[in-house]
Amino acid sequence: MNVQRSTLIFAWMLLLPAVLYVVVIVAYPLLDTFILSFTDASLKKTSNWVGWINYEKIFNTTFAEVIIRTFVWTFFSVAIKMIIGVFGACMLNAAVPGRALFRVLTMPPWIVPMAIGIFMWGWMYNGQFGMISGVLQNWGIINGPIAFLARGSTAFWATIITDVWIGVPMVTLYMLAAMQAVPQDLYEAAWTDGAGRFYRFRRITLPLLIPSMITMSMLSLISTFNSFDIIWILTQGGPNGETTTMIIDTYRTAIGSKKYGEGAARAVLICIFLSIFCLAYFRVTSRLSAGETNR
Numbered sequence: 001m002n003v004q005r006s007t008l009i010f011a012w013m014l015l016l017p018a019v020l021y022v023v024v025i026v027a028y029p030l031l032d033t034f035i036l037s038f039t040d041a042s043l044k045k046t047s048n049w050v051g052w053i054n055y056e057k058i059f060n061t062t063f064a065e066v067i068i069r070t071f072v073w074t075f076f077s078v079a080i081k082m083i084i085g086v087f088g089a090c091m092l093n094a095a096v097p098g099r100a101l102f103r104v105l106t107m108p109p110w111i112v113p114m115a116i117g118i119f120m121w122g123w124m125y126n127g128q129f130g131m132i133s134g135v136l137q138n139w140g141i142i143n144g145p146i147a148f149l150a151r152g153s154t155a156f157w158a159t160i161i162t163d164v165w166i167g168v169p170m171v172t173l174y175m176l177a178a179m180q181a182v183p184q185d186l187y188e189a190a191w192t193d194g195a196g197r198f199y200r201f202r203r204i205t206l207p208l209l210i211p212s213m214i215t216m217s218m219l220s221l222i223s224t225f226n227s228f229d230i231i232w233i234l235t236q237g238g239p240n241g242e243t244t245t246m247i248i249d250t251y252r253t254a255i256g257s258k259k260y261g262e263g264a265a266r267a268v269l270i271c272i273f274l275s276i277f278c279l280a281y282f283r284v285t286s287r288l289s290a291g292e293t294n295r
Contacts, residue, residue: 030271033268033271036260036261037264037265037268038050038051038052038054038261039054039260039261039264040053041261042261043260047260047261054262054264054265057262058262058266062241063266066245066246066249069242069243069244069245070246070247073156073159073243074221076160077163077164077224078221078224080160080164081167081168082213082216082217082220085168085172085174085175086175086209086213088168088175088176089172089176089179090179090201090205092106092176093176093179093180103176106172107169108169110166110169114166114230117165117166118162118166118229118234119233121158121161121162122149122234125149125158125234126147126149127147127150130145130148133145133147150239151239152239152242152243153242155235155238155239155242155243156242156243159230159235163227166230167220167223167224171220174216175212175216178208178212179209182205182208182209186204187200190203210288211288214281214284215285218277218281222274225246225247225270225277226270226274227245227247228251231243231244231245231248232248232251237252246266246270246273249266250270251263253266254266
């Protein structure tokens, strides 16, 4: 009995740092934000309990458009990153000369500090002296300079391209590691049977990559959904709110307008959406694990 008690105490001692971290760093701020979302806290006055008013204000404004824009922005960004990342991993996994050099060249977008990379893209998007506008004019594709960040449609896609450029290296390397974990015996057996490269990818590589692709998609989705730096540095949510996502709107409300209660309500809504994504992810992975076990 004493041995069991000492073992239990030792186990709790090992868990204590993690428990303290979750309580102090995660649980308390989350609970405080949730409580704050039911108040009219601001910089100029003391906070009063207002109930669901802050949430009612969210859906009585144009925030619904912001939610839709956030989902569209996240969907295209994550989808493009996954497509390019899987394709890039296939290229890097192929037995070609200079493969090690190509693997190194995928790292700069990830290594370069994010702010510097975003400012570089901002310079390229500039209509007067930007590289993209200049090249398109030299090729005769456009007649005059285009300020990509000054137009709603082009600014929206410009922020997506920048986010893809920053996020592709992580996806590529993650998928490359997953590909290298596929047993080579399967490829050799398929090659012996006369299977072509595309058939081997469709029947062997892709099915075995699905769990890794789901995990990487979820990690990329959470990161992209909460992406602040890219949009804020490039457009600050403009022009005319065409690149304003939920995280940008939350920052503007809580920090820019000093409406902490309304900003907290928006933050709680973001947390709810991400929690739903995570629950869906755990459900899918559990089903995949159950399917693997049944096999």
